[in-house]
Amino acid sequence: MSFPDDPKAPAAPAPDATRRPVSPPARERFRHWLGIATRWLDNDVYGHVNNVVYYAYFDTVVNRFLIEHGVLDPHGGDVIGLVVETGCRYHASLSFPDELDAGLRVVHLGRSSVRYEIGLFRRGASACAADGFFVHVYVDRVTRRPVPLPAGLREVLTGIADGGR
Amino acid sequence: MSFPDDPKAPAAPAPDATRRPVSPPARERFRHWLGIATRWLDNDVYGHVNNVVYYAYFDTVVNRFLIEHGVLDPHGGDVIGLVVETGCRYHASLSFPDELDAGLRVVHLGRSSVRYEIGLFRRGASACAADGFFVHVYVDRVTRRPVPLPAGLREVLTGIADGGR
Amino acid sequence: MSFPDDPKAPAAPAPDATRRPVSPPARERFRHWLGIATRWLDNDVYGHVNNVVYYAYFDTVVNRFLIEHGVLDPHGGDVIGLVVETGCRYHASLSFPDELDAGLRVVHLGRSSVRYEIGLFRRGASACAADGFFVHVYVDRVTRRPVPLPAGLREVLTGIADGGR
Amino acid sequence: MSFPDDPKAPAAPAPDATRRPVSPPARERFRHWLGIATRWLDNDVYGHVNNVVYYAYFDTVVNRFLIEHGVLDPHGGDVIGLVVETGCRYHASLSFPDELDAGLRVVHLGRSSVRYEIGLFRRGASACAADGFFVHVYVDRVTRRPVPLPAGLREVLTGIADGGR
Numbered sequence: 001m002s003f004p005d006d007p008k009a010p011a012a013p014a015p016d017a018t019r020r021p022v023s024p025p026a027r028e029r030f031r032h033w034l035g036i037a038t039r040w041l042d043n044d045v046y047g048h049v050n051n052v053v054y055y056a057y058f059d060t061v062v063n064r065f066l067i068e069h070g071v072l073d074p075h076g077g078d079v080i081g082l083v084v085e086t087g088c089r090y091h092a093s094l095s096f097p098d099e100l101d102a103g104l105r106v107v108h109l110g111r112s113s114v115r116y117e118i119g120l121f122r123r124g125a126s127a128c129a130a131d132g133f134f135v136h137v138y139v140d141r142v143t144r145r146p147v148p149l150p151a152g153l154r155e156v157l158t159g160i161a162d163g164g165r
Numbered sequence: 166m167s168f169p170d171d172p173k174a175p176a177a178p179a180p181d182a183t184r185r186p187v188s189p190p191a192r193e194r195f196r197h198w199l200g201i202a203t204r205w206l207d208n209d210v211y212g213h214v215n216n217v218v219y220y221a222y223f224d225t226v227v228n229r230f231l232i233e234h235g236v237l238d239p240h241g242g243d244v245i246g247l248v249v250e251t252g253c254r255y256h257a258s259l260s261f262p263d264e265l266d267a268g269l270r271v272v273h274l275g276r277s278s279v280r281y282e283i284g285l286f287r288r289g290a291s292a293c294a295a296d297g298f299f300v301h302v303y304v305d306r307v308t309r310r311p312v313p314l315p316a317g318l319r320e321v322l323t324g325i326a327d328g329g330r
Numbered sequence: 331m332s333f334p335d336d337p338k339a340p341a342a343p344a345p346d347a348t349r350r351p352v353s354p355p356a357r358e359r360f361r362h363w364l365g366i367a368t369r370w371l372d373n374d375v376y377g378h379v380n381n382v383v384y385y386a387y388f389d390t391v392v393n394r395f396l397i398e399h400g401v402l403d404p405h406g407g408d409v410i411g412l413v414v415e416t417g418c419r420y421h422a423s424l425s426f427p428d429e430l431d432a433g434l435r436v437v438h439l440g441r442s443s444v445r446y447e448i449g450l451f452r453r454g455a456s457a458c459a460a461d462g463f464f465v466h467v468y469v470d471r472v473t474r475r476p477v478p479l480p481a482g483l484r485e486v487l488t489g490i491a492d493g494g495r
Numbered sequence: 496m497s498f499p500d501d502p503k504a505p506a507a508p509a510p511d512a513t514r515r516p517v518s519p520p521a522r523e524r525f526r527h528w529l530g531i532a533t534r535w536l537d538n539d540v541y542g543h544v545n546n547v548v549y550y551a552y553f554d555t556v557v558n559r560f561l562i563e564h565g566v567l568d569p570h571g572g573d574v575i576g577l578v579v580e581t582g583c584r585y586h587a588s589l590s591f592p593d594e595l596d597a598g599l600r601v602v603h604l605g606r607s608s609v610r611y612e613i614g615l616f617r618r619g620a621s622a623c624a625a626d627g628f629f630v631h632v633y634v635d636r637v638t639r640r641p642v643p644l645p646a647g648l649r650e651v652l653t654g655i656a657d658g659g660r
Binding site: 035036037039040041043047056057059060063064067068074075096097 | 530531532534535536538542551552554555558559562563569570591592
């Protein structure tokens with residue numbers, strides 16, 4: 001979806017006024033993939049996947065990646081990842097019963113935090129339908145204070161980071 | 166939720182590196198309010214409202230404001246608002262059965278677009294639990310091309326804009 | 331919603347063939363009430379609250395009743411209620427931004443189980459838009475084996491039961 | 496999930512008192528299959544897929560079957576299927592990141608209505624985790640009055656009906 005008649009639309013106002021305009025990311029940018037099937041209720045009254053639901057896809061691709069790599073135990077782990085910021089830009093509509101490819105990479109690894117970038121593509125399409133980010137801060141499950149990323153987690157995250165292995 | 170041990174966490178990395186750090190907004194900043202009741206399923210396995218659900222609150226406060234002011238007819242209107250970008254920063258956790266106050270204001274009015282800011286507060290609390298934004302571009306329902314904001318809509322939006330009446 | 335042209339429609343086939351036809355319940359039948367506000371995403375592509383979402387309302391009215399009466403601690407209780415069966419009959423459509431009244435009563439109290447009936451009414455309307463049921467079996471959180479309903483819970487449930495106080 | 500200590504639990508009270516006790520259906524009973532992947536937010540605070548979400552799976556398997564067979568156009572069809580009754584029995588818990596097999600069959604075809612049965616199985620498992628039903632009445636999109644099932648739809652439904660081809 002481009003907005004040639006309204007060049008101001010994609011340019012975000014303050015407090016983001018200084019942000020560089022960025023194009024939708026290419027498939028090559030992502031390091032890990034998950035297939036996602038839309039559901040009937042993902043569509044809202046306009047007949048397209050509602051803007052909220054994209055974040056459910058983000059949550060799913062991130063957490064499933066972590067669980068499958070053995071570095072997240074949502075039921076019993078001592079540390080948990082709290083989401084402190086998320087965002088999404090919508091480039092083209094999606095619609096049930098579309099099937100999607102969700103791409104994931106790590107764009108920032110801090111002492112206690114990680115920032116993911118996610119791209120959603122209609123199955124097989126090269127154009128990115130939406131891209132977003134997701135920032136986790138790791139905290140102690142009980143005290144909810146930030147803790148250093150556990151070594152095993154850091155290793156897994158490095159594997160899908162820019163400049164990672 | 167503050168992260169004193171990890172000052173880098175709230176500072177977003179590229180491509181947002183130039184963004185000014187911003188504190189959670191105060192209640193006074195908002196121009197319209199809606200009460201929102203959490204639901205059982207809003208909580209995820211960690212016992213708090215899941216990050217995705219905040220966007221369902223955003224969607225609800227924006228669209229209900231428009232419907233109640235007579236400037237959105239989701240079933241039959243000639244123009245509809247497409248969401249092109251959203252974002253949220255999470256400052257404190259919320260949990261079912263919390264009741265919330267959702268504040269709304271308009272921070273940017275373009276030719277075809279509007280950017281809303283939303284703040285979520287636990288009922289009666291002064292601290293903002295989460296704040297976010299939501300950008301609508303108005304398009305023709307059929308052609309999906311941007312159109313100027315209808316006059317009645319622009320008037321309603323101006324009423325909750327910074328510097329508005 | 332009545333279906334005069336299709337008298338067979340509301341009559342359920344086997345395995346429910348022997349069920350008595352029942353009319354929508356009246357408001358007087360319910361013993362506890364909760365206001366529920368619809369959300370934008372509750373509507374599906376047909377512009378009405380999707381059939382799935384009614385169960386989110388049921389879950390919310392039951393669990394909030396229990397939490398507010400101090401007999402459910404979802405985070406730390408030794409016993410938890412597992413849902414073993416639910417059902418809903420849809421009599422009239424609902425639509426965002428409707429506000430609803432959800433009525434609740436207990437229709438069966440067993441040794442370890444409770445069956446609730448829920449009725450959803452558009453705010454102030456006398457006609458029931460949907461009614462449903464919800465069966466909880468109480469189990470030990472760890473072993474997941476049924477346990478007798480705790481005395482305090484049984485007392486609270488009796489208070490909204492048919493023939494209760 | 497069996498409840499040997501509480502034989503009364505699965506026996507539904509009035510108005511369902513006459514219902515025959517039924518065991519979970521076997522895989523062989525179903526005529527059409529769809530793979531379904533759980534999502535992070537499907538889990539509730541107890542760490543299992545919430546009872547509400549099963550109905551989102553039901554909705555998805557039914558509507559996707561209809562769309563893929565060319566007999567449902569949710570955006571433009573003259574007739575639409577209204578859901579008049581649904582139900583679910585929960586036999587075993589499911590949990591993200593489980594992948595599921597959803598089985599579908601038609602158990603009743605009326606003049607204007609169809610009753611589906613759905614079974615959910617953990618990928619590859621023989622035991623049914625949950626089974627449910629879903630009754631559609633077909634109505635004119637505008638008048639919302641029941642209409643005979645269109646011939647093409649009836650043919651597709653017969654293909655997955657008991658005793659069907």
